[in-house]
Amino acid sequence: MDYRVIKENDLFLMTDKTGDIPAGNTAGHGLYTKDTRFLSGMEIRINGMTPILLSSSAGTNYIATIRMTNPHMESDGQLILWRESIELERQRFIYEGALYETIAFTNFYPKPVAFDFTARFESDFADMFVVRGFQNGTFGELLPDIQDPQKLVKRYKGTDGVERQTHIGWDRKETTVQEDSTVAFTFELAPKERQSVTFFIAPYIDGQGPEQVPAEQAIQQLKASYQEWDTNTTSVESNLPLFDHLYDRGLQDLRVLLTDLGHGQFPVAGLPWYAVPFGRDSLIAALQMLSAEPNVAKGTLLTLASYQGTKHDVWRDEEPGKIMHEIRYGELALTNQVPFTPYYGTIDATPLFLLLAAEYVQWTGDTALIEQLMPNIEQALNWIDVHGDADGDRFVEYYQKSSKGIANQGWKDSGDSVVHSNGDYAKAPIALAEVQGYVYHAKVKLAPILRQLGKEAMAQELESSAEELRQRFEASFWMEEEGFYAIALDADKKQVQSVTTNPGHVLMSGMLQPDRAAAVVQRLVAPDMFSGYGIRTMSTESAGYNPMSYHDGSIWPHDNSLVLLGMSRCGYKAETMQVIEGLMKAAESFEYHRLPELYCGYDESIGEPVPYPVACSPQAWAAGTPLVFLQTMLGIEPDTLGSTIRLNPVLPSGMTDLTVRNMTVAQGKLSLSIQLSPQTKTPVVQVLNNTTGLQVIHHS
Known part of the structure; x- marks a missing residue:
């Protein structure tokens, strides 16, 4: 740097x-x-x-x-x-x-x-x-x-x-x-x-x-404010110093990226260029932070709810119920020379808003926040079903309307990021694979929360529409010859047949049928996708692959982290550890052992990861990636509605002892240790402190 x-x-x-x-x-x-x-x-x-x-x-x-x-x-x-x-x-x-x-x-x-x-x-x-x-x-x-x-x-x-x-x-x-x-x-x-x-x-x-x-x-x-942050967040100690250092670095970087606009702390996207409220980035970083400090998720939800779209504004790509992409406060924005006041050209922030709200309740049991946000949740769901699906095909699609807006409106938002197997760029409206997964995830996770709040009809409707989406997704996105899912459907409803990480995000939703989920996991750790330093955004065998590109072959830690959450939830322990160990190996080469926004997709034969020239560092969702390492090592799934905390731990190579302290779950704290049994080589869990009121269930 x-x-x-x-x-x-x-x-x-x-x-x-x-x-x-x-x-x-x-x-x-x-x-x-x-x-x-x-x-x-x-x-x-x-x-x-x-x-x-x-x-x-x-x-x-x-x-x-x-x-x-x-x-x-x-x-x-x-x-x-x-x-x-x-x-x-x-x-x-x-x-x-x-x-x-x-x-x-x-x-x-x-x-x-x-x-x-x-x-x-x-x-x-x-x-x-x-x-x-x-x-x-x-x-x-x-x-x-x-x-x-x-x-x-x-x-x-x-x-x-x-x-x-x-x-x-x-x-x-x-x-x-x-x-x-x-x-x-x-x-x-x-x-x-x-x-x-x-x-x-x-x-x-x-x-x-x-x-x-x-x-x-x-x-x-x-x-003193940093000491308070250290006191209130989850701490770790293991016999693998690199992991401890990475985790602590991530926590400290996230602390410096926190901002409060009057609704509670939330993470801005990153330094130096994105020190502003950012829908997608802030939501994903808050999701990554649930195991460390769930109050950040609350601040993020309340902040983004306050900017939720209320009208049709083509200049800003705004629609009723839509969650914003990015807000700017400079002279160009204030004189309407750019549309970022805020700008709403993002397809995934709205389902991610709903997804984070549901996951936040699973960790905290704070259904009062859902009741407070219910008007925003209903408007966001309506946007998904109406404005996000303008042609009524049950898929959420994007299309740029603003003359100074963003053309590609998923997280891979560069102009060349959605490319057909023949090298042509896909034309909008475009339905991205991961966005459908976010929608399914949000609806399935929100349904039991709404049911507990007495909204049975609404819960049933969400479950029914989620199941319809699942079936349509399997029929429309699966590429039989590749044994993988397409990154997207284009304007003509044709598959965009590049092999990318996007379907890897869908793993955490539970939407994929099991045999196909297995195929996705195995492809993501195959040599064309896994570089040794992490999973590439695009396969080396795809037409658009370029290891130096921003989105077509580079490695993004946050992208890997969402894949890790899915792999862990689907039970793929070995593959999860393979990816974590690759990312940790990469981190050793960067200043302060800090994972940057992205790095190039070259493999280990180069000798060390190749930096991307203009990567932001620190970047919120890169900083949140080591926190996801902890979640996946623990295999932790809190269910405050079901009064349980499920653990299914696995440790990376070189780690035999892991102690976790002060993790906030429900309204209490959980501390535990995991040790690798010398005889069976399986993790043994010891609960050191549990004031959550939830039962800890350990699966091996």
């Missing part, structure tokens, strides 16, 4: 490894909130020269530490500053909507030294779509800066009538602010003396922004 990124709530900072935001950079470095870059340049110099990088770490997520030193400096034979005399330590974090950065200087020269230190700032207030090179448009103008001895304010008036400002303050008084927004300081240090300057940088929108608090107080409160 050639950048450093930190985030808290909806403010994030991306810099190069030195901690700078190079002026005029094309990599998108900057300080962002509300889809606007509030800081586009931040460069530090010592005596006018760039410091030398020693180390750079953002492994702790909420705080980044960067160590640097000075180059050798002399002029006309006169020593100015001996090389490596000064240690510069940059430490930054985000708290309550503001960036705090302390730069500390320590003199390791045996005599007193004096030097100049400067920090130059720029703010272009660019819209995120412009930074990413996706859009141009009509924009506002920069306003004159406001300066005083300890503050600099950069200003911009947008075409949306909003004034955006970047407030930059510092805590040293002997300062000069130059015309080019360079803040200059002079330091004099005795041997071993340490001095520092702390910057406070905050976005303001129409005069509203955060209050500054002492940096020491801010960091302590930030650390």
Whole structure:
């Protein structure tokens, strides 16, 4: 990863490894909130020269530490500053909507030294779509800066009538602010003396922004929030350190990606480009997190319910009952130059919303949330049956209507992701395999919950329509010659005969007939699909296969995680462990052992996984993948309605002991240990603590 990124709530900072935001950079470095870059340049110099990088770490997520030193400096034979005399330590974090950065200087020269230190700032207030090179448009103008001895304010008036400002303050008084927004300081240090300057940088929108608090107080409160997260989430300990590290990394990455818009915490999609509410991504990440912190699912459901579609709006691909795809808050969105306010062009977010609601109740027993969301659930079900199935063939299909919308509206949303065996791209309306599985899954899981709430007729209708969908799916999607399911049906109801991971998602729904489910599982771990580092999105034998592509042969951890849930629920333990072990092997090669958004689909002969050039990291549903590892290792299926927790454990190679603590199920906590029996080599379960009120049933 050639950048450093930190985030808290909806403010994030991306810099190069030195901690700078190079002026005029094309990599998108900057300080962002509300889809606007509030800081586009931040460069530090010592005596006018760039410091030398020693180390750079953002492994702790909420705080980044960067160590640097000075180059050798002399002029006309006169020593100015001996090389490596000064240690510069940059430490930054985000708290309550503001960036705090302390730069500390320590003199390791045996005599007193004096030097100049400067920090130059720029703010272009660019819209995120412009930074990413996706859009141009009509924009506002920069306003004159406001300066005083300890503050600099950069200003911009947008075409949306909003004034955006970047407030930059510092805590040293002997300062000069130059015309080019360079803040200059002079330091004099005795041997071993340490001095520092702390910057406070905050976005303001129409005069509203955060209050500054002492940096020491801010960091302590930030650390306390992370400690609370650690206390409230499920913890693991095993004799396989790689798994422990992966799981902990996933938990910490998910914590940094949480945001609260007033309805509870939910995960944004990922950094740096998707730090916004995102229907599909947020729902899948919350689903992955059920075993770690189910309250995130509640916050996600409530947040997305608040944006549910209410009308027909072609510009935004909105329809009544539809769950949104993505929302943006920048100038282009607010002036309606892009349709993301929010944009609804996603085919799977609506069934995933229903699916998550049902799974959340299975884990928590919180039927009160279902009662609260019942109007939203009924509207979402109506969208599936009416607007999602416009031609009445019982399959949910997508078709782009917005002129600036997305053409392919499943999770594989690139333009080349749905390709026929002859290389032609499928034409919409398109019915994706996994979407039908999500619909079936949602209806089957919701039915018993609704029955308990006294909605018998509604429950029966869901079960009846789910069974009809199952039968039609088997008849329409099964490719007899391939022994696999098609990725989709195109506009002419013809199978799109590529072998992909999409049908693997259907495994977790229980919709597939058993012999065909077995065929799907075996194909997914066959050499054309399984690279050794995970399951490819597309078979090497399919016409569209490209190991370097975004969706046609690359490996996506979250994609694998949904397949894993299905394999586990269908009882395929060996195949489940094969995939987990491949993903863990891949993780060893990435920075901080962090699974990225995706990586290339080359096999193990390359020697290590090949990174995808612009993969987001951290990415919510990639971070959630190790949490799914835990679910599938435990083979856990809570059923709060049936008052049981079923376990069917299996451990990966190299792991013989696994302890799980503080897992929230129902209204209590479950802790247990699993040990591999030396004699039988089978997992032995010991319940350490159970305050859930549910019976734990162990299957071997």
